[in-house]
Amino acid sequence: MSDVLKPSRKTPPPEMAAISPPLSPTLKLKKVPKELSPEESSEVPDNYVSYTLRNNKPRDPITWNNIFRELNYLTLFILTVTPAIAIWGLFTVQMQWKTAAFSVFYYFFTGLGVTAGYHRLWAHRCYNASRPLQYFLAAAGTGAVEGSIKWWCRGHRAHHRYTDTELDPYNAHKGFWWSHIGWMLVKPRFKPGTVDISDLSKSPVVRWQHRWYVPLILGMGFGIPTMVPGLLWGDFLGGFVFAGAARLTFVHHSTFCVNSLAHWLGETPFDDKHTPRDHVVTALVTIGEGYHNFHHQFPMDYRNAIKWYQYDPTKWFIWICSRFGLASHLKSFPDNEVRKGQLTMQLKRLRETQDMLEWPVDGEELPVISWQSFQKQSETRPLIAVAGFIHDVASFMDQHPGGRNLLAKNIGKDATAAFFGGVYDHSNAAHNLLAMKRVGALHGGMAHGSEERMIPPSQKLRVARYNEMGSPYNSSTALSDGEGLLGY
Ligand SMILES: [Zn+2]
Ligand SMILES: [Zn+2]
Numbered sequence: 001m002s003d004v005l006k007p008s009r010k011t012p013p014p015e016m017a018a019i020s021p022p023l024s025p026t027l028k029l030k031k032v033p034k035e036l037s038p039e040e041s042s043e044v045p046d047n048y049v050s051y052t053l054r055n056n057k058p059r060d061p062i063t064w065n066n067i068f069r070e071l072n073y074l075t076l077f078i079l080t081v082t083p084a085i086a087i088w089g090l091f092t093v094q095m096q097w098k099t100a101a102f103s104v105f106y107y108f109f110t111g112l113g114v115t116a117g118y119h120r121l122w123a124h125r126c127y128n129a130s131r132p133l134q135y136f137l138a139a140a141g142t143g144a145v146e147g148s149i150k151w152w153c154r155g156h157r158a159h160h161r162y163t164d165t166e167l168d169p170y171n172a173h174k175g176f177w178w179s180h181i182g183w184m185l186v187k188p189r190f191k192p193g194t195v196d197i198s199d200l201s202k203s204p205v206v207r208w209q210h211r212w213y214v215p216l217i218l219g220m221g222f223g224i225p226t227m228v229p230g231l232l233w234g235d236f237l238g239g240f241v242f243a244g245a246a247r248l249t250f251v252h253h254s255t256f257c258v259n260s261l262a263h264w265l266g267e268t269p270f271d272d273k274h275t276p277r278d279h280v281v282t283a284l285v286t287i288g289e290g291y292h293n294f295h296h297q298f299p300m301d302y303r304n305a306i307k308w309y310q311y312d313p314t315k316w317f318i319w320i321c322s323r324f325g326l327a328s329h330l331k332s333f334p335d336n337e338v339r340k341g342q343l344t345m346q347l348k349r350l351r352e353t354q355d356m357l358e359w360p361v362d363g364e365e366l367p368v369i370s371w372q373s374f375q376k377q378s379e380t381r382p383l384i385a386v387a388g389f390i391h392d393v394a395s396f397m398d399q400h401p402g403g404r405n406l407l408a409k410n411i412g413k414d415a416t417a418a419f420f421g422g423v424y425d426h427s428n429a430a431h432n433l434l435a436m437k438r439v440g441a442l443h444g445g446m447a448h449g450s451e452e453r454m455i456p457p458s459q460k461l462r463v464a465r466y467n468e469m470g471s472p473y474n475s476s477t478a479l480s481d482g483e484g485l486l487g488y
Pocket of ligand 2: 119123124160299
């Protein structure tokens with residue numbers, strides 16, 4: 001290591017010493033208690049997830065012996081009895097079209113409470129909502145019976161912060177059904193990773209909903225959907241079965257798909273570090289939450305879909321609210337940064353294609369030979385010099401579109417001028433093919449100013465990683481001093 005790179009061990013200048021804490025030989029770093037979050041701790045581990053997993057014992061694996069102890073009975077009850085009522089009703093209760101239409105409306109109403117309210121407003125703070133809109137969304141979201149805003153957002157923030165790890169409550173690496181529903185049916189194996197929800201704890205609307213949660217779910221989940229069809233057109237039972245139970249089953253599995261389907265089906269146009277994916281089918285079943293690859297990259301963006309034709313009714317709802325003055329400060333990630341993500345993914349795919357193709361031998365790997373040696377060796381094999389490289393055209397003599405004779409005439413010669421227009425101005429494809437026939441580099445190379453001819457058109461624009469810039473396939477670095485011989 002050079003002196004320049006050595007860390008300085010000099011004593012700090014007086015002004016720095018003045019602000020440094022006094023050093024004491026008795027001062028020792030305290031061991032961080034397990035429950036401290038990285039924010040609370042003065043000692044930051046290299047990786048909070050692995051640190052936490054190392055220092056916390058998970059609950060025992062679920063087996064047939066302990067399954068009854070590990071089940072979450074309340075969730076299990078809600079998620080089995082609700083669809084059971086819906087299935088029973090489908091076969092026994094006459095469906096009225098008004099009730100059917102109201103059920104669809106109520107599905108979107110309660111679904112939007114979760115997507116526009118729980119998710120984009122409270123979990124991600126994508127926009128500001130007026131107090132009336134907050135109460136509206138809190139009430140609507142309660143009708144989806146998915147826990148209080150505070151509980152839901154605590155888990156969802158952990159899902160984003162610790163995506164695809166054991167600290168993510170619905171870790172997609174544990175399988176489709178685990179992330180869809182399994183994680184709710186049993187007690188969590190690990191406590192979800194620490195997150196900050198102090199903003200939610202301070203919100204009067206969140207506190208109001210948390211406090212009155214049980215009466216609210218009974219009213220919004222089953223009371224309203226039973227009473228509206230009952231009082232308006234006399235269909236209490238239909239309201240309970242279709243707008244209540246069947247609608248709730250759909251809302252449940254629709255929003256659960258954001259954790260399962262959206263981490264399983266589709267493309268990764270913005271980033272492929274984690275499992276979230278974009279797919280129109282997921283968007284259709286989740287009221288627009290299906291562009292989940294975008295969402296995980298830009299979670300504070302009020303949009304999931306950025307193109308006007310993509311299905312994102314939650315975004316449209318928020319935008320309309322903003323037009324009516326009910327919502328404001330809609331956040332969008334800078335388009336420039338969004339496009340950087342897209343470009344990176346496109347380059348990755350192009351790099352895969354680039355790596356699948358065969359390329360000319362790198363100039364640095366070719367033997368460098370003198371003009372005399374080139375001419376001598378041309379007597380025994382058809383060698384032609386073009387743009388500083390020596391090419392063996394034996395396999396091409398009978399395929400040359402200009403005829404065998406034109407090639408034969410240039411054996412042992414520098415055909416650069418002839419190739420680049422003197423006889424025929426060859427196509428880019430011809431230049432690319434010629435480069436594949438390189439067997440050596442000519443000592444002395446190209447005349448100054450015409451180096452560009454050394455690089456085949458297919459290699460003038462390439463996908464290179466930061467640590468490869470200027471090295472791979474770089475013909476301009478091919479020539480070096482010294483003399484070599486063509487290898488046979
Ligand atoms: Zn997700
Ligand atoms: Zn989210």
